[in-house]
Each structure stands twice: as structure tokens, then as C-alpha cells.
């Protein structure tokens with residue numbers, strides 16, 4: 554597989570700086586994709602250092618780099634702790650996650666992530682995953698569909714789109730990206746049609762891949778396995794994801810009873826173990842924004858374990 558056009562890494566320098574790499578350290582890239590970040594991390598490691606690269610996508614695995622200092626793990630990152638246990642690694646010095654889909658997913662029409670191609674409604678990042686976008690469009694109730702579109706697509710017209718889907722599927726099964734676009738498009742503003750359609754597809758993709766749930770599971774585990782002084786570097790492309798990451802770093806999601814190892818509770822107060830390295834969220838430079846459209850919605854947060 555030619556990996557040159559798989560994905561252009563976003564905020565590469567900022568991520569590397571955020572990881573503050575120790576050449577002899579152990580690192581994890583939870584979202585290998587085309588390896589844009591991983592390859593640069595490995596370049597900064599000595600023979601004693603090591604990088605573990607996770608991705609649940611078979612295509613990412615096929616293109617994974619070969620290097621003594623690198624191990625590819627084909628898995629959902631929700632199992633990060635189990636895998637590190639398997640490799641006999643108790644603590645790591647830095648963890649990077651560059652969330653969401655890669656350009657490869659959007660460019661490979663048959664994966665069903667994009668309305669640019671007419672293809673089966675799939676959208677599974679893990680080709681062995683059980684739930685596809687077609688299952689959601691065909692089987693969710695109208696209310697469930699509206700909730701998904703509203704929550705993960707932030708679409709004002711979520712109820713109307715859900716109702717149009719319900720009416721259309723009662724006549725004929727909606728099987729392809731093209732059929733879905735045909736049903737949703739008349740309800741989207743003329744000047745915003747492409748942007749809103751992208752949000753419809755984004756919402757479905759997030760639901761198919763359970764992205765919000767696995768993000769929370771990953772953040773807890775990642776924080777647990779970081780060594781003191783270790784860095785957590787997380788890049789998001791959606792406000793809901795960014796809020797989850799921000800609250801995790803603050804420990805806000807752990808107040809009250811949801812105690813985990815990552816945020817110890819002492820006398821009813823949360824003792825946060827992460828400290829934000831940057832007070833405000835980091836966004837791409839003007840130069841990168843001009844060169845890489847994907848960087849437009851990217852938000853980077855860096856935290857250090859105390």
C-alpha cells in the first residue's frame with residue numbers, strides 16, 4: 554500500500570513538542586493511521602526507546618512501518634491497558650491520540666464514509682465491527698436517529714432529517730451513501746448543503762464507531778498508565794470530543810462518585826493527577842491552515858501527569 558497520500562499529519566510539530574520525547578522513553582500513538590506522527594516519533598528515539606502504534610483499521614496495519622523500535626497493535630484503543638500489560642509495559646512516557654477518521658477513510662469510496670462517492674453505507678473503522686451505518690439508518694427509531702444527528706452532527710434540522718429518513722425507508726431500504734444524501738439534501742440550506750451533509754455523515758460515523766464512549770474509556774486508562782511527568786497529547790475535531798478531553802484533564806468528569814485510579818478521591822474532593830500544559834487549546838498555525846484543510850477543525854490539548 555502506498556502510504557504517501559494516506560493522510561497528511563495535523564499539527565505535527567506541536568504534537569512532537571507536546572510529547573517532549575525522551576529518546577530512551579516508551580511512547581504510544583493510539584491512532585497510527587498513515588503513521589505521519591509515529592514515523593517522526595520513532596526518528597527521535599534511540600535504540601532503547603520504543604513506540605507502540607494502535608489502529609483498529611486493517612488498512613493502517615497493512616501500511617505500518619517496520620522498525621526495531623516500533624510495534625503495531627491492531628486493536629481499538631479502548632484496550633490500551635490490556636495490551637500494555639500483554640507487552641509487559643507498566644508505565645509509558647507519552648501518549649498521543651489524533652482522533653477520528655483519516656483522509657484515507659474519506660478517499661476510499663467503498664468504505665462509505667463520504668458522500669463524494671456512491672457506496673454502501675458502511676463507515677466502520679474496524680472492518681470487523683458489528684454495526685454499520687446501514688444498520689443505524691435501517692433499524693434506529695426516528696427519535697434515536699434524530700438524537701444521533703443532533704448530538705453528534707449538531708444539526709438544527711435533525712428531527713426533520715430523521716423524519717425524512719423514516720418515510721423514505723418505509724418505501725425502500727436505504728443502502729447507499731447516495732440514497733442517504735438524496736433523502737437529506739432537500740432539508741439542508743442551499744448555501745450549506747455540503748457542510749450539513751458532512752455533519753450528517755459525521756454523526757453516523759461517530760455512532761457506528763462508538764467514538765464518544767471509547768474516548769472516555771481510553772482517557773481513563775491512558776492516564777493510569779502514564780508515568781509521573783508523562784505527557785498526554787490529544788487532538789480532536791469535534792466540540793463534543795474536545796469537551797470530554799478538557800473535562801478529563803480538569804478532573805471535572807470525576808467529581809462525586811465516579812472515582813478511578815486516574816483521579817483519586819480524598820474526602821469527597823477530586824485530586825486531579827493531570828495538569829494542563831497549555832492553558833488554552835492549541836489550534837493550527839495560519840501556514841498549516843492554508844496548506845492542510847483538515848487542520849481547520851483540529852484542537853490540541855496537552856497534559857502532564859503529576
Ligand SMILES: C[S@@+](CC[C@H](N)C(=O)[O-])C[C@H]1O[C@@H](n2cnc3c(N)ncnc32)[C@H](O)[C@@H]1O
Nearest residue numbers: 562584586587588589590608609610629630651
Ligand atoms: C486522524 S487518523 C490518524 C492519522 C495519523 N496521525 C497520521 O498522521 O497518519 C485516526 C486513525 O485512528 C484510528 N482510530 C480511530 N479511533 C480508533 C480507536 N478507537 N481505536 C483504534 N484506532 C482508532 C482510525 O482508524 C484512523 O486510522
